[in-house]
Amino acid sequence: MFRVIRAVVAVSTGCLFLLAPGLSAANDSSAELAAGGITLVPNFDIVIDREDLFLSPQAIGIRYVFRNTTDEPIRLLVAFPLPDIDMAELFEVPVDIPSPESANFVDFEVSVNGAPVEVAVERRAISQGIDRTELLERHSIPLNPFSDAAYRALETLTSEGRSEFERLGIGHAFEPHDPLMPFWTLKTVFYWEQEFPPMAETVVEHRYRPVVGAGFFSTYVFDQEDPTGYVEDYCIDKSTQAGIRKRIAESGGDYLLEHRLGYILTTARNWQGPIGTFRMIIDKVNPDWLVSLCLSGLKKIGPTQFEYVATDYVPEDDLRILFLEPPR
Secondary structure: OOOOOOOOOOOOOOEEEOOOOOOOOHHHHOOOOOOOOOOEEEOOOEEEEEEEEEEEOOOEEEEEEEEEEOOEEEEEEEEEOOEEEEEEEHOOOOOOOOOOOOOOOOOEEEEEEEEOOOOOEEEEEEOOOEEEEHHHHHHOOOOOOOOOHHHHHHHHHHHHHHHHHHHHOEEOOOOOOOOOOOOEEEEEEEEEEEEEOOOOOOEEEEEEEEOOOOEEEEEHHHHHHOOHHHHHHOOOOOHHHHHHHHHHHHHHOOOOEEEEEEEEEEOOOOOOOOOOEEEEEEHHHHHHHHEEEEOOOOEOOOOOOEEEEEEOOOOOOEEEEEEEEOOO
């Protein structure tokens, strides 16, 4: 039986190539699951005066300054959807889930005007487009298919239960006597209701640990006409390729370690107008790492950090960032 392996793991829009110390070729890589920011129930009396976004392979942090433009309080549902965990796509791909045994598997936390907020969570297990949450709960099977406890619970099913799970497509075994693998999609949303006082700003901050992809990056992607699409996806131009070759040579090996981060910028814009000021910091963690993404206007502001600032900002593309680490 093949068992999904948790691998060690670590965003993009225009055209920028950064060489700071380390970068990339993808073989045997694990999957990244792109998340993003919070979403609001549509209300065009709310504006975003400012958004500050911090992105690294280890943590994502977002700070919003919302403003109610009316003279009445507005109360809205605010949600943070996590990326779907679809085992039909991921069962053969190593994925590193930060906290797989927890309902909050990315360690999401939020505060409003500096005070922590307790959020509710909605979780659903979907198989073949049908909600099977109640069935899993009836058998005391954790909903996160990457949970070790879910595998153990599947092993306790009776022969009738096992047959039912296989028939419904919730469990899968490669051979008749192999243990069942979880084969559903987990959908998770955190949410709370937020009041926006009249003619006032409300600061909402949240952070979480990303589900990043990892693998080995060699010059194969350049020499074989980009078979995996990396050159195009991360805008790796000729000068960046030269820097990668140099870094690989300096490391004395044949590859660099890659960390891929995805971030969804184009969440439904359910507020009035563009974002007044948008500031993004990308932190590559270590000065020896390289980073590449498609974004013009990014500038280096420190040994590991790069900054992008825009006014009246309207997101048009999601981000894909490639971090490359020299092996130690």
